[in-house]
Amino acid sequence: MTTVTAFAPVLTAENHALKRDFPSKPFAIRHRLAGHPLLNLPRIAQLASELPRDLIEYNSGKVAISQDPDAIPSVDLDPVEVVKRIETAGAWMVLKRVENAPEYRKLLKDTLLSVARARGFNSLLDAGFEQVEGFIFVSSPNSTTPFHLDSEDNFFVQIHGEKYFTIYDNNDRAIVSDEEIERSMTKHRNLKYDERFASRGIEFHMFAGDGCYVPYQWPHWVRTADSHSISMAITWKTREVRRVNDLHFFNSMLRGIGLPQQPPGRQPVRDALKLAFYRTVIAAIRPLRGSLAMRRVLRRIALGKRANYYLKGA
Structure with a gap:
């Protein structure tokens, strides 16, 4: 039951x-x-x-x-x-x-x-x-x-x-x-x-x-x-979920430029360094996300040309 x-x-x-x-x-x-x-x-x-x-x-x-x-x-x-x-x-x-x-x-x-x-x-x-x-x-x-x-x-x-x-x-x-x-x-x-x-x-x-x-x-x-x-x-x-998510996103970006990465948790020291760098960059671009047009651009840069698949003409 x-x-x-x-x-x-x-x-x-x-x-x-x-x-x-x-x-x-x-x-x-x-x-x-x-x-x-x-x-x-x-x-x-x-x-x-x-x-x-x-x-x-x-x-x-x-x-x-x-x-x-x-x-x-x-x-x-x-x-x-x-x-x-x-x-x-x-x-x-x-x-x-x-x-x-x-x-x-x-x-x-x-x-x-x-x-x-x-x-x-x-x-x-x-x-x-x-x-x-x-x-x-x-x-x-x-x-x-x-x-x-x-x-x-x-x-x-x-x-x-x-x-x-x-x-x-x-x-x-x-x-x-x-x-x-x-x-x-x-x-x-x-x-x-x-x-x-x-x-x-x-x-x-x-x-x-x-x-x-x-x-x-x-x-x-x-x-x-x-x-x-x-x-x-x-x-x-949770804080742990946000940490793992950020590592997944940064790993994907590195993979996109030809640098494959280990999944989160396999290399804790390297994970900590990547996380610190990624969050610094994200904090710098966060003010740009108020614009719909800029959100499209940032998604495309970070996640690839299909990132805006749900928007017509994106």
Whole structure:
């Protein structure tokens, strides 16, 4: 039987999953965010009209589990129309970094604070919940999110519709190699999927009010059922996660100029030197990121010509 933890935004532990498995293993959760006024289609359409365009990604939902990122079919609608017509649009969409809107930032932090308190902490920082971000997913019926991994920890909550969420152990390098992890974080998130992996997955079958905890870099793929779906990922990055992410990004940049690198953790002294240099450079260019045009340029320089794949004409 799948273990379940509940939060409402105030989380109450119905079992020991939160203490036993967090943050190393996935587990099911329950929540009461379904029906929240910030998470219905009209309000999400409004949010889509307000967010910077490079924080909205969408394409056809008719894709393969092991989807070639260079062959993803597009949807010829603007973001607001995708949301309004999601039942028939045949689309998959994510609105990124929704914490940029104050109401959503409060919702995310209030929800995570309930988790922190359930674990015996008085604040998000005490619990290690740093760099809190939110991602809202809107998908048409029978859509697929291809096999991929994410560079943060995540409470994934189902708001509307039915969804199947299948997760795989990130320590199994037979499923995802170190090289694929780096590439998925810095080029395109999609990973190669083999049907022989199927028996190794943990599937969560979710309806409104359900969800799951997705640990850092655990690969997964997702599919919806016969109605449109609204979901939200409530994410955060610990200090250690930020360190490993920065090393992956810098390693990718060095690899791009012909200097292959060992994965994070293999050479601790060299990792420390690379991290110090990379963070100094990032701090120097951070003020430039206020401009959408400059963000495009910086992504292209750091991550290659496909870095802006979700922006038309990028």
